[in-house]
Amino acid sequence: MNVIIPMAGMGSRLRPLTLVTPKPLVKLAGKTIIYRIVDYICNNLTANSKIKTIGFILKKESPQIENYLKDSLAKKYSFDIMFFYQRKPEGTAHAIYCAKNILKGKVLVLFSDTLFFLKKKVNLLNKIDDGTILVKEVKDPSQYGVVTVEENNIVNNFVEKPKFPKSNLAIIGVYFFMDGLSLLKEIENLLKKGHKEKNEYQLTTVLKNLTTQGKKFKALAVDDWLDCGNPEQLILTNKYLLNQQSKISDTLDLYKSQIIEPVYIGKNVVLRNSTIGPNVSIEDDSVIENSIIKNSIIQEKTSINGAKFNNSLIGRFVNYKSNYSSVNIGDYSNFSENE
Template structure:
């Protein structure tokens, strides 16, 4: 099992806290956000974590020179191989994930590093996939899912009209990361953008449609 953590955003809305430290490395109660995130994910996965891949931004966008060293130490603390990739340009959620294409294979959890969660369950690694969601008061600010009999029927990115209050919180499980990688490659090869970005929700929609 792998954990892949896109964390290239600097977190400008959290200034002044992120003037010198990117948001995912901001310390909350003694630990950086990203460390808490991967530890919480590891706690709900009943399998060994083989690799943790981090996607960070370039130094020119405020990531300190010792960022990679710090992240590799976090991975080592979970007895996992650590890998660090750089997203040079912010081109959407799918593009960020594709920066770690060499690690995007087999069973993996993808967790965008602006999420902290607590959950009392164990991940079923035999499922084809899973998406963490949360009920929110204003779904227009999020990507949401529509359910039918407990299964996802549709994905809607920041709906202007109400379709669901189940917001995607940015944590996903994929049994076959290779399929995700190939779908993102298709988006990029064909320049299929939404609001000038490559969106993971488009990849999810294709995976749902193809079963």
Template sequence: MKIIVPMAGRGSRLRPHTLTIPKPLIPIAGKPIVHRLVEDIAGVINQKIDEIAFIIHEDFGKQVEQDLIAIAEKLGSKGTIYYQNEALGTAHAIMCAKDSMTGPIVVAYADTLFRADFTLDTSADSVIWVKQVEDPSAFGVVQLNENNQIVDFVEKPKEFISDLAIIGIYYFKSGEALRSELQYLLDNNVVKGGEYQLTDGLENMKQKGMKFVPGKVDEWMDCGNKNVTVETNSRMLHFLDIDGENLIAPDIRIENSTIIPPCFIGDDVVLIDSIVGPYVSIGKGTHLHNTKIKNSLVQTHVHIKNAKLDNAMIGNHATFDGNFTSISIGDYSILE
């Protein structure tokens, strides 16, 4: 099994945090989004992951590439880097990794996390991860027949067709079959809105009689902008706490401070005269002094004092001293 992860987008809705790091490498409850994503996929498919192919922009730099390779290696997989330097659509992005599209594959877009308890149907030609939503008009949805097979893909339906939204994770029994269909789109310039779309390839595969079935997830967590990313961090902390995962490093220093779980607190964190939690992630090397913080995401080596924070997101190596509450400041920012 291989996992293909298109992640070349700039993540403009999450600026300033994505000015210095790609969105999929922003930590959620102590691990990068993409790390948690591939871990969760591995848990659902319950098979050995031979390779994880990351599709990035060449400008992301060598350190990002090394970090991604390390994520793959932690899962016992080979990590491969491909480049998409021009945004030409979902089908084009996937085809940047065409050399890795052999055998069974999972395609997963790296701006979403999920929780699921289902067994992958490897007899199907394709499984499309979906989540039941209240307002399907905002999403691409799938329509099922009486045999629980997908018979149609509809983008943002104005009239009710289905409430099963496509979350952006797909299984294909044959990577070669998907590659062939997407190559057809590129060769024949089949575009919508100036981009090559994966859904056009899926429709062609369906028309040829391939069997598509849904994989229904229990939770779908977005990381599109600051507010939903902070919310996703809180929800992930809740799930990890239920799972009994140890979220607090053993070497933190606490002076006259309280931690209200669930919280992730990394190595070498110092808490002085502070109240932390619930639903806070604090990266390694961060110092808090005279601070109350809840429902927030703080990255590494941050210094915060005299603060009362809620729904905040703070980048690496930032310094904050003040009374603002719901803030979003990027790496190396100073507010004092």
């Protein structure tokens, strides 16, 4: 099986946190978003040994992303890693088409800003339908691609961000295809005709056409679906992960400080005269002094003094000494009330 992961988005809704570090490389509770996604599919949707190649679709060449993925994933798992490039944002179907060289055989497509969880492991390779679409019931389906289903959860229609939804089953951005070549041919037809919806080549259009041709896709509901697309959602996702597993490194240097779990505190963190938590992630080699911090995400090698943070995002190599209550600070920032 081949896996395709489009990650060509700019992460603009998370800026300035993502001005230097791409969104998939942001860490939540000690692990990057993209690492969590790949690790989960290897252990819960299929056996790692069944994955032949993972193709990552980037906006452009990026040594930072490419080296990280090679170092963190290829060394742990046995699959090959390839990179493809979507130079212009022309939609989800076009993004997948950029990886046409591996659109063959069984193919899993999933997008890089979504974490999801199932109560039971599912081996998609054992399914007998033409494919599987992972979905989740939502309150406002007009913000998502949605499906309607008939008997046995077979999908009978796909609609991209409907104004008047006929279903509350949102597509979470994970798709399994038994025959990648059929998907490729239908995307090529779409591109040849120039058939765009909302100014882009949509994967939902491709799926709708394949369904009309007789292909049967089954909807599989996930138990939890977490979005990492904007600051509010990223903080909620971090909270969810911390509630699954709170962790404090035994290398913590603690002085006159209180920790309110759940928290994640990485290696070689220093806490001085501070209250940390709940729902705070602090990555490796950071120093926190004279601060009260809750519901926040702090990346590695950052120094914070005098903060009273709630619902905040702080990047890598930040030097902060001020008194704002909620911030979003990008990497390598020097943030002082005296400047």
